[in-house]
Amino acid sequence: MSKDVPGLIDTDAYSAQLRSRAIDVAGGRILVTNFLGTGQERDLTEPANCAGFGRVRHFRRTTSSGWPPNPLPIDPACGSLGLERTDILRAQVFQNSACNWRCWYCFVPFNLLSANPKHAEMLTPSRLIDLYLDEPDRPRVIDLTGGQPDLVPEWVPWTMRELRAHGIEKEIYLWSDDNLSNDYFWRYLTDDDRLLIAEYPNYGRVCCFKGFDAESFSFNTLADPSLFDRQFELMGRLLGVGFDIYAYVTFTSPSSEGLRDKVARFVDRLQALDPNLPLRTVPLEVQVFSPVASRLDEVKTAALDVQHSVTEAWLRELDNRFPDTLRRMRIDEVPLQGRSKRAPRDGY
Ligand code: SF4
Numbered sequence: 001m002s003k004d005v006p007g008l009i010d011t012d013a014y015s016a017q018l019r020s021r022a023i024d025v026a027g028g029r030i031l032v033t034n035f036l037g038t039g040q041e042r043d044l045t046e047p048a049n050c051a052g053f054g055r056v057r058h059f060r061r062t063t064s065s066g067w068p069p070n071p072l073p074i075d076p077a078c079g080s081l082g083l084e085r086t087d088i089l090r091a092q093v094f095q096n097s098a099c100n101w102r103c104w105y106c107f108v109p110f111n112l113l114s115a116n117p118k119h120a121e122m123l124t125p126s127r128l129i130d131l132y133l134d135e136p137d138r139p140r141v142i143d144l145t146g147g148q149p150d151l152v153p154e155w156v157p158w159t160m161r162e163l164r165a166h167g168i169e170k171e172i173y174l175w176s177d178d179n180l181s182n183d184y185f186w187r188y189l190t191d192d193d194r195l196l197i198a199e200y201p202n203y204g205r206v207c208c209f210k211g212f213d214a215e216s217f218s219f220n221t222l223a224d225p226s227l228f229d230r231q232f233e234l235m236g237r238l239l240g241v242g243f244d245i246y247a248y249v250t251f252t253s254p255s256s257e258g259l260r261d262k263v264a265r266f267v268d269r270l271q272a273l274d275p276n277l278p279l280r281t282v283p284l285e286v287q288v289f290s291p292v293a294s295r296l297d298e299v300k301t302a303a304l305d306v307q308h309s310v311t312e313a314w315l316r317e318l319d320n321r322f323p324d325t326l327r328r329m330r331i332d333e334v335p336l337q338g339r340s341k342r343a344p345r346d347g348y
Helices: 011-022 041-042 072-083 125-134 153-166 191-199 215-220 227-241 259-273 299-322
Strands: 031-032 055-061 089-096 120-123 141-144 175-180 203-209 244-250 281-284
Touching: 011 089, 011 175, 055 125, 072 089, 072 175, 072 203, 125 141, 125 153, 141 215, 153 175, 153 191, 175 215, 175 244, 191 227, 203 227, 215 227, 227 244, 259 299, 281 299
Parallel strands: 089 141, 141 175, 175 203, 203 244, 244 281
Antiparallel strands: 031 120, 055 089
16 A cells, blocks of 8 residues: 555555566566456457467457547557558457556456466466467467556567567567556666667557546556656656557546546646647547446446546547647557657666
8 A cells, every 4th residue: 555645556665566476587487367267267258368378359449439439559550560451450468467556447357466376377478479379360469468567568578589589570560558657667678678679660559548637547546646647757758769659548537527627738748748649549438347347336437427528528629739630640650759760778
């Protein structure tokens, strides 16, 4: 729990504790979830694959009525691999077994987020890629998800080296996500790791804003509200690295007051990082998957409605700020100022 606010997570202490259990740096191994026999397995539409360590996910562009479409990672992957645009994309998912936050809407059962060895095993990326290559009809997209993959940021460059060693780096698109909670990308990766990520041809990352103000952020994650500011600091640093980068945002909030102003301030903050960042930011609709139902109370149930009002304010804000030509652009073609491939340097 937070040393400052009872009931909130002490994110830095918990992150360090989870990392110590979720990676074996000397052995090059990551603690990866095995879905067999877990609560999450029951929610899978296809049986787990890769000896239980993988699952195939269908990313869909279409969302529920009135909600903006979700082109991630469909458009970046198709653009990068030279594939025709599609509305459904199959991806091979691997999930690390640790997350430092506890979003009430998370579709992963919390017992799969605590680096729990009962449902996970230390594996090298080499072993994971071998399992993947053994699969028939394997997707051309690999998604390293969580959990919070950036508690163990080595996972991405280690996987890149493995794909390169197999000579398949140009056929496979690698996607990972990041909850913007820690600076481990700079603290634990080497300059060579960061250079590899910046220059890797088929890689994209999505970073998740867990609310549109400090109140909604803390309500959603159980983290200290001050860490909402840190999400922007980290996003700014990642934008400077120069790889292909996107954002998600969740709009659930305990309050429905002053939404228009709050959303305008949120968009201001995104634009302070990059003028076009809002156009690379996708609102994610919170839906009630089975682990979520038992976490709902009156305020959270109301927050599911609030997210729709926030989305309306978001769409109005984008309409006011961007010309149609930019609004209609494919998400992976929206230019970012820092999106020039370059070597990491001190201060990244
Ligand atoms: S940060 Fe992501 S993985 Fe962690 S609890 Fe929130 S939604 Fe789940």
